[in-house]
Amino acid sequence: MSNLISYHQTNNDLNLNPSDGTSYAQIDPFRNLSSPNLNISFPTSAQIKLSPRKVNFQPNTLGNTAHVYTTPNYSDIIALANYFADWSCAYEIQEGPIHTMTVQIPWDTITSEDFWISDFASEQWEIVPNMDQKSLIFNGLLANPFALPSSIAGNYVILPDVLKAGVQKAFENKYAFFSMPSGSSIPSSSFIPYAQKTLNYMRFGVEGVPSYTQTLKRTAVIDERNSNNAFQKAIDLERASFSQNNGTINYIMSTPDLITEYSVPQDTVAKFMLPSYSKAITVQTYDSAQYITWAGWLVKPPSFQFITRNKIQLTQEFIWNEWLDGLYHISSNIADFPLVVSTATNPQGQSN
Numbered sequence: 178m179s180n181l182i183s184y185h186q187t188n189n190d191l192n193l194n195p196s197d198g199t200s201y202a203q204i205d206p207f208r209n210l211s212s213p214n215l216n217i218s219f220p221t222s223a224q225i226k227l228s229p230r231k232v233n234f235q236p237n238t239l240g241n242t243a244h245v246y247t248t249p250n251y252s253d254i255i256a257l258a259n260y261f262a263d264w265s266c267a268y269e270i271q272e273g274p275i276h277t278m279t280v281q282i283p284w285d286t287i288t289s290e291d292f293w294i295s296d297f298a299s300e301q302w303e304i305v306p307n308m309d310q311k312s313l314i315f316n317g318l319l320a321n322p323f324a325l326p327s328s329i330a331g332n333y334v335i336l337p338d339v340l341k342a343g344v345q346k347a348f349e350n351k352y353a354f355f356s357m358p359s360g361s362s363i364p365s366s367s368f369i370p371y372a373q374k375t376l377n378y379m380r381f382g383v384e385g386v387p388s389y390t391q392t393l394k395r396t397a398v399i400d401e402r403n404s405n406n407a408f409q410k411a412i413d414l415e416r417a418s419f420s421q422n423n424g425t426i427n428y429i430m431s432t433p434d435l436i437t438e439y440s441v442p443q444d445t446v447a448k449f450m451l452p453s454y455s456k457a458i459t460v461q462t463y464d465s466a467q468y469i470t471w472a473g474w475l476v477k478p479p480s481f482q483f484i485t486r487n488k489i490q491l492t493q494e495f496i497w498n499e500w501l502d503g504l505y506h507i508s509s510n511i512a513d514f515p516l517v518v519s520t521a522t523n524p525q526g527q528s529n
Contacts, residue, residue, distance in 0.1 A: 212263035240285025431513030
């Protein structure tokens with residue numbers, strides 16, 4: 178960091194070229210800097226010329242500067258390559274009577290804006306659609322695809338476990354019809370047509386159905402000082418402590434809780450996020466099992482990409498889906514997950 182600080186204080190001078198009043202002879206900010214790892218000095222050849230620099234600055238990636246060097250000597254090009262490779266800079270060389278080397282410096286060498294990041298750009302958000310695949314056996318069928326799952330009692334048909342096992346066995350053994358395991362029973366014979374329909378679909382090649390969810394992505398680019406405290410909200414520190422004390426980083430948050438704790442912009446990003454809810458899936462077998470799914474966001478730990486020695490890109494993702502009860506710790510209030518679908522024991526409300 179000391180090398181970069183000295184560069185910040187000396188790199189802003191431009192001098193007129195006395196031989197050409199329309200061009201500039203620039204003071205190269207690297208002239209008095211040694212490379213960070215191998216301590217290589219900048220080449221001293223007088224034949225090396227730096228053309229006017231070009232900076233591209235984006236608030237989510239910060240600055241990048243193109244340094245274009247020209248020289249007639251191969252030895253100068255090789256020396257420049259050795260020097261900038263140690264700075265982890267990409268470069269391109271075009272040989273000719275005058276060789277040209279374009280070096281991509283991954284920070285802004287003119288204004289130093291990389292080191293004074295706008296508070297407005299501290300954290301950026303992005304929502305990306307994400308395709309999941311659900312097994313046909315466990316996804317269930319709609320008795321009436323034109324009616325909402327909760328609009329008709331029993332419209333959303335979840336097969337009892339014993340029928341799921343029968344369908345899977347029939348499919349694996351290439352049976353045209355499924356058969357009940359001996360000694361087993363189901364609460365209603367009205368489930369049987371849906372079990373056969375599920376088997377027919379699977380034999381037709383439909384073993385699963387696409388299910389679109391969302392990935393919410395949070396990013397920030399910081400310098401090593403992180404003056405704007407990106408990714409340092411109370412929830413970030415709390416979760417780091419949680420993982421350290423409980424040995425896990427796998428937990429679910431509700432949509433309202435995530436919006437509040439991570440300060441997701443309410444008027445833009447938040448309005449497009451999928452909601453949280455719960456579904457009670459009742460399967461009447463001999464043990465009358467009931468399953469709950471919770472629609473929420475699986476929180477992934479942040480990733481860190483070190484763009485330069487002092488510029489770091491932080492990325493964190495939150496994955497929305499319906500998660501089965503008991504698989505993950507749910508850190509949000511249960512009131513954030515209203516019950517939205519209540520399935521019936523008998524498909525379409527039929528009686529035994």
